Amino acid sequence: DQQVKQNSPSLSVQEGRISILNCDYTNSMFDYFLWYKKYPAEGPTFLISISSIKDKNEDGRFTVFLNKSAKHLSLHIVPSQPGDSAVYFCAASAALSGAGSYQLTFGKGTKLSVIP
Amino acid sequence: KAGVTQTPRYLIKTRGQQVTLSCSPISGHRSVSWYQQTPGQGLQFLFEYFSETQRNKGNFPGRFSGRQFSNSRSEMNVSTLELGDSALYLCASSRDRGQYYGYTFGSGTRLTVV
Numbered sequence: 001d002q003q004v005k006q007n008s009p010s011l012s013v014q015e016g017r018i019s020i021l022n023c024d025y026t027n028s029m030f031d032y033f034l035w036y037k038k039y040p041a042e043g044p045t046f047l048i049s050i051s052s053i054k055d056k057n058e059d060g061r062f063t064v065f066l067n068k069s070a071k072h073l074s075l076h077i078v079p080s081q082p083g084d085s086a087v088y089f090c091a092a093s094a095a096l097s098g099a100g101s102y103q104l105t106f107g108k109g110t111k112l113s114v115i116p
Numbered sequence: 117k118a119g120v121t122q123t124p125r126y127l128i129k130t131r132g133q134q135v136t137l138s139c140s141p142i143s144g145h146r147s148v149s150w151y152q153q154t155p156g157q158g159l160q161f162l163f164e165y166f167s168e169t170q171r172n173k174g175n176f177p178g179r180f181s182g183r184q185f186s187n188s189r190s191e192m193n194v195s196t197l198e199l200g201d202s203a204l205y206l207c208a209s210s211r212d213r214g215q216y217y218g219y220t221f222g223s224g225t226r227l228t229v230v
Contacts (some may be wrong), residue, residue, distance in 0.1 A: 034218060043120070043206050046158075046218030089159065103149070103172050104208075104219065106159035 003027045004092050006107035013093070015116050019077040023090030023107055026071060030088065030092035035064060035075045037086045044089055080114045087111050118142065120209050128228045134195040137225045141188050141209030144159035145210065147171075148190040150182060151203040162205075165190055190209045 005024045023033075030051045030115045036044035050057040050064045050073070057064050064078045077084055090107040121140040129135050140147050150162040161174040165184035182192040188209075194201055204226050208219035 015190075036221075041223070043221030043223045046220065049218060092158075103161045103174065104151075104163060105160075105161070106151075108158040 001026075002108075003030075004065060004090055004105050004107040004111050006090055008110050009108075010111040010113070012113045012115060013080045013084055015114055016079045018082045019075075019084065019112055019114070021072050021075040021077075021088050021090070021110050021112065023075075024071060025073075025092050027092065027094065027105075028071075029094045030105075031095060032093040033064070033066060033073050033089045034053075034093065036089040036091060036106075037084075038109070039086050047088075070085075076110075080112075080116050081090075082114045085112055085114045120207055120220050122205075122207050122222035122225050124225060124226075125223065126226045129197050131150060131197055131199060131229055133197050134193060135154075135197060135227060136191055136193045137205055137207075137227070139190045139192075139207030139209075141190070141207075142220055145209035145211050145220070146188055147210045148184055149186060149208045149210075150192050151191070151206045151221075152176075152206065153206060153224070159206070162192065194227075196203060199229050202227060202229045 003026050019067045034049040035047040038044045048062045048064050050066050055066050066073045087108045087109040091104040093102045123138045147166045149164040151159050153159045165170040168184045179195045184190045204224045206222045208222045210219045
């Protein structure tokens with residue numbers, strides 16, 4: 001049972017345009033959502049997160065939108081740059097009750113290619 | 117500041133052997149988590165350690181184990197290796213509220229079981 005889904009394995013966007021990466025989830029207990037970027041042969045790099053009590057969070061060119069009723073979130077990158085070409089992972093965090101621990105559940109990633 | 121350091125970067129082992137992977141977190145980070153990445157399953161949570169205690173464990177067999185030392189460095193061990201254990205093993209560290217500030221990942225250890 002895949003609790004976090006990224007239905008688009010790949011996305012191509014022209015440089016300067018907007019990139020929109022989508023993510024759906026099924027578990028209502030998720031309380032934080034995070035986006036990571038991964039280059040080949042490197043570990044994932046944290047980009048931005050959003051709490052389940054918010055519907056938008058911005059950080060520079062990156063904006064994450066959360067629609068709780070639809071259990072959907074998206075990452076917008078504006079403007080897209082060739083250096084943004086990477087695999088983007090959506091992740092969701094849920095607290096393990098009583099243990100103070102959180103674990104991340106990842107989607108399978110979307111490969112973004114920004115064409116110069 | 118130094119990032120999360122994982123050693124070794126690459127490993128080749130034979131079926132049935134055991135392996136130990138090491139992770140040094142960012143200074144001041146007390147939480148260390150381990151993830152397995154495979155092409156078919158993606159990134160899957162293995163376990164998390166905090167102050168030398170395992171706080172959380174994913175759905176992996178008992179052949180996968182770990183520990184954390186007093187300096188927050190962590191090791192994970194896989195015994196009786198199987199071909200399906202071939203994967204990229206990633207370690208992530210965080211301070212409190214890692215779900216907000218983001219977990220910092222190392223570059224991983226690429227394990228190949230032959």
